[in-house]
Amino acid sequence: MKITSARVIVTCPGRNFVTLKIETDQGVHGIGDATLNGREKAVVAYLEDHLIPLLIGRDAHRIEDIWQYLYRGAYWRRGPVTMAAIGAVDTALWDIKAKAAGMPLYQLLGGASRDGVLVYGHANGADIEQTVDEVGRYIDMGYRAVRAQSGIPGVKGAYGVGKGGMYYEPADSTLPEETLWDTSRYLQTAPKLFERLREVHGPDIELLHDVHHRLSPIEAARLGKALEPHHLFWMEDCTPVENQEAFRLVRQHTVTPLAVGEIFNSIHDCRELIQNQLIDYIRTTVVHAGGITQLRQIAGLAALYQVRTGCHGATDLSPACMGAALHFDLWVPNFGIQEYMRHTPETDAVFPHAYTFKDGYLHPGDAPGTGVDIDESLAAKYPYEPKQLPIARLTDGTLWNW
Numbered sequence: 001m002k003i004t005s006a007r008v009i010v011t012c013p014g015r016n017f018v019t020l021k022i023e024t025d026q027g028v029h030g031i032g033d034a035t036l037n038g039r040e041k042a043v044v045a046y047l048e049d050h051l052i053p054l055l056i057g058r059d060a061h062r063i064e065d066i067w068q069y070l071y072r073g074a075y076w077r078r079g080p081v082t083m084a085a086i087g088a089v090d091t092a093l094w095d096i097k098a099k100a101a102g103m104p105l106y107q108l109l110g111g112a113s114r115d116g117v118l119v120y121g122h123a124n125g126a127d128i129e130q131t132v133d134e135v136g137r138y139i140d141m142g143y144r145a146v147r148a149q150s151g152i153p154g155v156k157g158a159y160g161v162g163k164g165g166m167y168y169e170p171a172d173s174t175l176p177e178e179t180l181w182d183t184s185r186y187l188q189t190a191p192k193l194f195e196r197l198r199e200v201h202g203p204d205i206e207l208l209h210d211v212h213h214r215l216s217p218i219e220a221a222r223l224g225k226a227l228e229p230h231h232l233f234w235m236e237d238c239t240p241v242e243n244q245e246a247f248r249l250v251r252q253h254t255v256t257p258l259a260v261g262e263i264f265n266s267i268h269d270c271r272e273l274i275q276n277q278l279i280d281y282i283r284t285t286v287v288h289a290g291g292i293t294q295l296r297q298i299a300g301l302a303a304l305y306q307v308r309t310g311c312h313g314a315t316d317l318s319p320a321c322m323g324a325a326l327h328f329d330l331w332v333p334n335f336g337i338q339e340y341m342r343h344t345p346e347t348d349a350v351f352p353h354a355y356t357f358k359d360g361y362l363h364p365g366d367a368p369g370t371g372v373d374i375d376e377s378l379a380a381k382y383p384y385e386p387k388q389l390p391i392a393r394l395t396d397g398t399l400w401n402w
């Protein structure tokens with residue numbers, strides 16, 4: 001089955017998405033997400049200028065060989081732009097292979113290991129009480145796991161707090177919005193939030209929290225200890241991950257489970273944390289980690305150390321990524337949880353999909369392939385809009401980790 005064409009579709013139904021569509025001489029096509037939030041055009045150029053010319057005429061069935069060809073062939077390995085581009089090609093090829101086989105992708109991967117994919121939603125509020133109410137709203141919608149982020153007194157634009165409504169979109173201005181960060185106030189607020197959440201919602205709901213890379217290792221250890229009585233499902237990205245030894249320090253002090261890896265793009269980024277058992281959940285996802293082909297290897301490595309998967313699923317990853325991730329999640333033996341921030345109705349319309357939510361679980365559906373497509377004429381109605389992620393500064397103006 002020969003690849004006859006491949007093209008990149010950029011659309012902004014509320015936020016930017018980059019999608020690769022690959023077509024074959026047998027009339028079967030596949031799509032893959034290539035979105036890198038705030039740096040979308042870099043991946044577009046990588047695909048259009050450097051990868052697509054290499055794909056035309058190749059056998060679409062040779063997924064592994066094409067992956068190696070694009071990865072090794074670049075000479076310049078890894079990095080978010082390269083791996084998002086490879087991830088899009090890989091996802092589109094798995095979509096094609098599964099469609100050609102007449103099977104949902106999870107069947108090709110080895111079949112379902114569970115009945116549904118446990119997901120967590122995002123609840124946030126301007127203060128603790130509003131966040132507590134929001135978590136209640138998610139519980140009412142059927143969620144069994146909820147991430148909770150609350151505004152912090154005196155902190156403008158605290159991470160994870162939306163500007164109203166269900167859809168939290170941090171990349172919403174042409175130039176990066178300047179937000180404030182105050183570690184001391186955050187460390188006072190976060191444990192109180194979870195204490196209150198347990199008081200109001202009881203012990204059964206799974207609660208998660210994202211620190212978003214903002215604490216030093218010893219501060220992260222302190223927060224992990226303070227959160228222990230409230231038994232979180234996980235504490236995410238508690239300190240920047242460039243220095244992976246830092247997680248040893250955190251680990252020595254707390255039994256709060258740790259999740260890391262949404263910004264990783266290769267198995268090599270994950271290796272030390274997994275092999276040294278410094279984390280409990282690995283967050284790499286389909287688009288940013290080079291597609292299903294590499295994600296399978298990461299999960300295999302993680303399984304040896306009882307590390308479970310917890311794929312990134314923020315709204316900057318398109319439904320094409322979510323669909324592929326759900327097939328992976330339904331199959332992967334060491335599944336933990338899947339992040340699920342709902343897309344807006346406009347985005348859902350651009351990407352018709354077979355996945356469905358019920359009682360706290362998503363199911364990828366049984367349509368052949370990933371079950372996600374792109375409506376190109378609708379996509380064309382939403383042209384690209386330059387948007388960047390915010391930055392954070394400390395109260396004295398020092399640039400911090402957003």
Ligand SMILES: O=C(O)[C@@H](O)[C@@H](O)[C@H](O)[C@H](O)CO
Nearest residue numbers: 037210212262313314316339
């Ligand atoms: O866990 C998460 O979902 C976040 O860390 C993301 O929302 C992250 O901020 C965005 O993906 C950045 O584009």
Ligand SMILES: [Mg+2]
Nearest residue numbers: 210236237262
């Ligand atoms: Mg995160």
